Amino acid sequence: MPIANCQLTPSKNANWKLAMDFFQQQEKAHRNTHLLVVYFIAGVALMIAAIYLAALLIFTGISHTHGHSRSYAEAEDPGISLWNPHLLLGVAVGTLAVIGLGSIFKTLELAQGGSAVATALGGQLVDTHTTDPDERKLLNVVEEMAIASGVPVPQVYILPEERAINAFAAGHSTSDAAVTVTQGAVRLLTRDELQGVIGHEFSHILNGDMRLNLRLMGVIFGIICLTVIGRVLLQTGSTRSREDRDSRNPLPLLGLVLLVLGWVGVFFGRLIQAAVSRQREFLADASSVQFTRNPAGLSGALQKIGRFSFGSRLETPQAEQASHMFFSNGISAPLFGMLATHPPIGDRIRAIDPSWDGKFPPLKPEEFEMAQRAATADLEREEAEPSLLETIMEDAQPAFLSQPSPPSAARTPTHAASWSGRRPPPIPPHAVVAAVGAPNTTHLRYAEELRGAIPESLRTEVRDPLGASTLIYALLLSEDEQARNKQLQELSSVTSPAIVQETLRVLPQAESLASRAKLPLVDLAMPGLRHLSQAQFQQFRTAVQKLVESDGEVDLFEYVLQKIVMRHLEPHFTQARKPIVQYYALKPLADDCAILLSALAYVGQSEPDKIQAAFSQGALVLSKAAQTTFNLVPEDKCDLSQVDAALNHLTQAVPQIKKNVLAACAQTVAADGVIQEMEAEMLRAIADALDCPLPPLVEEVGGGME
Numbered sequence: 241m242p243i244a245n246c247q248l249t250p251s252k253n254a255n256w257k258l259a260m261d262f263f264q265q266q267e268k269a270h271r272n273t274h275l276l277v278v279y280f281i282a283g284v285a286l287m288i289a290a291i292y293l294a295a296l297l298i299f300t301g302i303s304h305t306h307g308h309s310r311s312y313a314e315a316e317d318p319g320i321s322l323w324n325p326h327l328l329l330g331v332a333v334g335t336l337a338v339i340g341l342g343s344i345f346k347t348l349e350l351a352q353g354g355s356a357v358a359t360a361l362g363g364q365l366v367d368t369h370t371t372d373p374d375e376r377k378l379l380n381v382v383e384e385m386a387i388a389s390g391v392p393v394p395q396v397y398i399l400p401e402e403r404a405i406n407a408f409a410a411g412h413s414t415s416d417a418a419v420t421v422t423q424g425a426v427r428l429l430t431r432d433e434l435q436g437v438i439g440h441e442f443s444h445i446l447n448g449d450m451r452l453n454l455r456l457m458g459v460i461f462g463i464i465c466l467t468v469i470g471r472v473l474l475q476t477g478s479t480r481s482r483e484d485r486d487s488r489n490p491l492p493l494l495g496l497v498l499l500v501l502g503w504v505g506v507f508f509g510r511l512i513q514a515a516v517s518r519q520r521e522f523l524a525d526a527s528s529v530q531f532t533r534n535p536a537g538l539s540g541a542l543q544k545i546g547r548f549s550f551g552s553r554l555e556t557p558q559a560e561q562a563s564h565m566f567f568s569n570g571i572s573a574p575l576f577g578m579l580a581t582h583p584p585i586g587d588r589i590r591a592i593d594p595s596w597d598g599k600f601p602p603l604k605p606e607e608f609e610m611a612q613r614a615a616t617a618d619l620e621r622e623e624a625e626p627s628l629l630e631t632i633m634e635d636a637q638p639a640f641l642s643q644p645s646p647p648s649a650a651r652t653p654t655h656a657a658s659w660s661g662r663r664p665p666p667i668p669p670h671a672v673v674a675a676v677g678a679p680n681t682t683h684l685r686y687a688e689e690l691r692g693a694i695p696e697s698l699r700t701e702v703r704d705p706l707g708a709s710t711l712i713y714a715l716l717l718s719e720d721e722q723a724r725n726k727q728l729q730e731l732s733s734v735t736s737p738a739i740v741q742e743t744l745r746v747l748p749q750a751e752s753l754a755s756r757a758k759l760p761l762v763d764l765a766m767p768g769l770r771h772l773s774q775a776q777f778q779q780f781r782t783a784v785q786k787l788v789e790s791d792g793e794v795d796l797f798e799y800v801l802q803k804i805v806m807r808h809l810e811p812h813f814t815q816a817r818k819p820i821v822q823y824y825a826l827k828p829l830a831d832d833c834a835i836l837l838s839a840l841a842y843v844g845q846s847e848p849d850k851i852q853a854a855f856s857q858g859a860l861v862l863s864k865a866a867q868t869t870f871n872l873v874p875e876d877k878c879d880l881s882q883v884d885a886a887l888n889h890l891t892q893a894v895p896q897i898k899k900n901v902l903a904a905c906a907q908t909v910a911a912d913g914v915i916q917e918m919e920a921e922m923l924r925a926i927a928d929a930l931d932c933p934l935p936p937l938v939e940e941v942g943g944g945m946e
Contacts, residue, residue: 279512280459284339287466287505292331294497296324338469343462350454353416353812354409355395357454357565361558363397363420368703368767374426380691381435382419383764385442387687388531388679390924390935392766392808394419394445398426404550405429405541408565409441411450412818414933415808419445424550428603429541430614436538437567439528444565446677446933447527449520453565456513461561463505470498510579517564517581525588533681539593542568546585546600669906672915672923673899676932683935690760690936698749702761706742708768709780712805713743714750715758716787716798723791730786734779755797755917759924760936762805769805770812777813781806796843796918799880800925807929823893826866826900832886833862833901836926838873839883840908844919850912858908865900887929898930 350356355365366375379396386393394409394417402422411417419441421434429437444450473495529535545552545568552568553559559570564581582588589596675683691699701707713731718724732740753761772780784805788798810816823829841855852872859870890901905926909919920937927934 339462342465343458346461347458354411354418357410358397358420366396384687388683406552407567432537433541439531443524443527460509467502672906679935702765708765710742714747819891835886838878854911858904861904
């Protein structure tokens with residue numbers, strides 16, 4: 241059974257209830273964002289009205305009591321007019337300026353993504369070459385989760401001064417995500433418990449919660465700025481009043497009004513923040529359980545929070561503004577829990593484990609030591625037994641090691657060939673779409689084994705900026721000696737001789753990798769590539785472009801590799817803007833869909849009737865939704881440049897359209913009953929371009945994706 245439905249909500253009998261797939265979650269995230277904008281506009285309008293009325297009363301009251309002479313008519317009618325357009329305009333402009341500029345300032349501050357939030361809270365980037373058993377355990381778990389989810393490995397941070405057990409994920413997308421864990425969590429949680437926590441955080445990454453969280457931080461910071469202005473006015477106004485006792489200075493009263501209204505606005509902002517956060521936390525718990533199929537791990541982590549004297553509360557004063565991001569409540573929740581950003585721990589545990597006895601016995605000292613010993617043992621076992629993992633991979637279906645690489649020509653969109661000597665069992669197309677954003681235990685086991693099967697020397701290489709970049713170069717080098725020599729000349733023209741030599745050094749290891757291991761290795765290389773300097777990135781981008789275009793043609797693997805790497809690196813190094821949704825119907829995108837399906841049909845088939853049949857199966861999925869017919873595009877009209885242009889249009893569609901497009905693509909590549917290696921890679925590139933994380937295409941023993 242596909243496990244795309246993964247939202248768990250506590251019911252009366254404490255069982256889990258499943259609901260909603262990835263695309264529904266994306267739609268819901270968009271609706272929540274729009275709802276947040278509506279609430280924000282309404283709140284700001286009310287605050288402007290309240291400040292206007294307060295200012296009107298203050299200034300009118302002062303003018304009436306400050307000895308001004310009044311006419312006979314004014315004396316007879318002492319009423320106050322509630323309409324003062326000049327004052328209203330001034331209040332509106334001033335309030336909007338303060339809140340707007342404050343929100344923009346905070347948004348720009350967070351523009352760097354998850355790393356900016358992590359460092360703001362005191363996070364330290366974990367050294368990818370660390371030998372500390374606990375830090376190595378954390379990095380291994382994050383890497384495995386990323387491979388299983390089909391996303392680049394995020395940056396990993398530790399809050400070294402925090403003894404509590406907590407974690408959070410932050411960022412605008414999978415390209416700039418960061419996972420941050422407290423020192424207490426790393427030291428006290430076992431590998432299974434930490435895996436449950438990281439699985440919870442990956443749910444936030446995959447379901448678009450991080451973007452909403454950052455927007456909430458920006459909005460609330462803008463409202464907080466009002467309280468800051470109010471405090472300044474209150475203090476300066478009071479000082480001036482003391483210096484001039486006869487003055488009727490309105491600043492203290494106005495400052496007090498701004499201070500009070502600002503905190504009222506913050507209160508309601510926190511209330512909205514808490515409501516949205518609590519709703520998403522149950523979904524994240526559910527996704528973690530579905531991901532790991534180990535409810536005891538997540539339940540154990542939650543129980544340790546309840547049993548630990550420091551719980552999950554952080555000591556940094558910055559924790560309040562990011563409280564809705566944490567795995568568990570990072571701050572105390574006043575007002576009888578109204579502002580609690582997370583459901584009670586007991587409710588979350590019972591939803592996972594109905595048999596829990598409801599008790600939190602204090603942690604014993606030996607449990608601290610057990611977690612430390614387990615982390616050390618895991619690290620020693622991983623280093624001592626790589627051959628065991630390689631044996632597992634050799635027996636797996638499909639195998640990853642010791643398979644001959646396909647000829648370069650077989651990777652072009654105009655040639656169809658299987659890269660493996662065996663034809664794996666067919667994967668149902670519906671299971672491909674159901675797996676988007678919903679990795680399960682099969683994907684996790686696959687990722688653990690694949691990561692272990694990649695030579696340790698190669699994994700060490702990609703953790704370093706230089707090693708990561710030279711690996712990408714090596715993966716792009718052609719098997720043809722003449723073509724490779726030309727590529728090396730191009731590479732030497734934009735890089736140093738040392739980089740060329742380093743590329744040649746890692747080339748044998750890169751060539752020994754089976755095709756299915758290459759893209760996951762690229763995901764592992766992302767943290768290293770993000771540490772390139774701006775100048776190094778520009779050089780890297782130019783070098784990749786020259787390697788890809790050196791022979792005048794771009795083959796499929798080159799396109800996929802370049803597309804994935806640059807899509808995730810450019811937002812980090814440039815001011816690349818996230819695509820804005822412009823398409824709410826499929827019909828305007830019919831030509832782009834036809835190009836995409838045609839290219840996939842040519843990739844997977846070689847005979848004209850089979851090409852047409854594969855295209856027709858995919859087109860059938862879209863015909864009803866688009867209310868139009870689709871025709872196979874001639875081969876010379878759907879090359880990779882046109883595919884790229886089509887994808888750029890499709891990225892601007894709403895999630896439901898993306899779902900239909902991916903379903904059609906899956907139908908096309910599976911038309912002959914098998915998804916070949918090159919079809920899988922192009923499907924991965926399409927899903928990645930559409931910001932739909934696709935886990936590795938693996939089968940259950942019984943056939944089909946779980």
